[in-house]
Amino acid sequence: MTIRQTIGFNNSYAAELEGFYVPWQGDKAPDPVIVHLNTPLAIELGLDPVDLDSAGGAAFFAGSELPNGAEPLAQVYAGHQFGGFSQQLGDGRALLVGELVDQNGDRRDIHLKGSGRTPFSRGGDGKAVLGPVLREYLMGEAMHALGIPTTRALAAVTTGEQIMRDGLQPGAVLARVASSHLRVGTFQFFAARGEIEKLRKLADYAIRRHYKDLENDENRFLGLLKKIIDRQAALVAKWMGVGFVHGVMNTDNMTISGETIDYGPCAFIDNYDPGAVFSSIDEQGRYSYGNQPAIAQWNLSRFAETLLPLIDPDDSDNSIRLATDEINAFPAAYQQYWLNGMKAKLGLVGDAGADIELVNALYSAMEGQNVDFTQLFRRLADAARGHDDGLFALFNESSAIEAWLSNWLARLKRDGQVLEDRAEAMDKVNPVYIARNHKVEEALQAATVQADFGPFEKLLVVLKKPFERRDGLRDFEEAAPAEFGRYKTYCGT
Secondary structure, eight states: OOOSSOOOBOOHHHHHOTTSEEEOOOOOOSSOEEEEEOHHHHHHTTOOHHHHSSHHHHHHHHTSSOOTTOOOEEEOOOEEETTEEESOOOOSSEEEEEEEEOTTSOEEEEEEESBOOOTTOTTOOOBEEHHHHHHHHHHHHHHHHTTOOBOEEEEEEEEEEEEESSSEEEEEEEEEEESOOOBHHHHHHHHHTTOHHHHHHHHHHHHHHHOGGGTTOTTHHHHHHHHHHHHHHHHHHHHHHHTEEOSOOOGGGOBSSOOBOOOSSOEEOSBOOTTOOOBTTOTTOTTOGGGHHHHHHHHHHHHHHHHHHHHOTTOHHHHHHHHHHHHHTHHHHHHHHHHHHHHHHTTOOSOOTTHHHHHHHHHHHHTTTTOBHHHHHHHHHHHHTTOOHHHHHTSSSTHHHHHHHHHHHHHHHGGGOOHHHHHHHHHTTSOSOOOOHHHHHHHHHHHHHHOOOHHHHHHHHHHTSTTSOOTTOGGGTSOOOGGGOSOOBOOOO
16 A cells, blocks of 8 residues: 655655665564654655655555555665774665655655565664664654754654563654765775765765855865854754764764754753763763764764865875865854854853853852753753742752852843843743653653553653743653663664
8 A cells, every 4th residue: 555645756866876775675664653743744755744644654654555656775884883893884775765855845755674684684684673763753753843953854664563672662663864975984984995086076966955155166076075064063053052962973874964863862961961972882071962072073074074076186285285284274263153052052142252151150150069060051041030049959059050050141131131131031942851861761652562652742842842841741841750760772773
């Protein structure tokens, strides 16, 4: 059974990059069932959600019965995983179904995770299970609502199978939407093999797809490096501003488009801790919360290395010099994005030379105080309104924040700023609700163990409006109770 509607696939990757993928079909799911369909996203893509929310839609999203125009393929890429280079990775349990142009004129991939083995599976079963699929659904939609570039979930389906993952678990597939699935690792695959013409073809494709303004530049490949550095600096600054920990920042998990991708062992911090690590396999803290900007620069250095033969084909020393200059500019670009974001979170307007010191002093005040990072900024807005008890209650010792608070209020009042106006502006950028780890686990446990999707549905509703405090949702604002213990995440999908 297939869907009735005709999808206007326009598959540029399949058409233009032969040799960069393997055409492939997903496994037949015995009994696919949609557990959640992202109706607003379907409409944005120009799709009929009523038709999709059907047995035919479930077969589509499971990879069993694809509509006309789909050209399913497994993409090849390489990547540095925890610092070690693998020359061939690729879509080991995923398929790019095809591309379409959405209602806004933007090209989007439709991609399935968990649809079965591919030539790149490296001994794996190619499947996914329900818990990690629902985690990625929640996290992607939470990040989207926070205004952070991200892949998004179009649908989650169960397959009717039981998959062995620490016991038998329900099989599932995530239908994901992205601006593209081009990765740093995609470039690394061809660079490692010395296939320069394919590398050039890939870079030109990336420019046409994501950075059209570079097409006529004299050195478009250096321009591509600059653009991607800038987008990644902006992206990671946004992560840091909401306390998001990606957890597995391998180069194959860094996109050329600047979107967050591959939500595996990800989490949000409750209490501020620059060393926060949740991933069960990150034993050295390589991808800790505070290390993310440095890892982004490291990954971008690996990307720059792939472009060296293109930047100046006639002078390798010049290529290295030009690329190094751009990589060395990353920290300043990141800091500016981060500072702009923090100024908005703190209600600061205009330019003051001491603002960076004021922001850094806040982080120093939080050190070792078990401060809830998300609640802090909402309670600062309350303090600007004259209600500071809630702010002081976040700190082990209220004296840690008293002097900083006085300096911050004085900065807000400078230039005749109205404090209520500043507080309202802060509330528009500081979330009340994030994907709290204990609430995510509560939702996943209910869905996977009891087949109860109520907690998942409720959490999804809460996360779609993160800045708007609503009655009856106080428990979604709070950090995990003490008995929740130390949180640990796993790669899953």
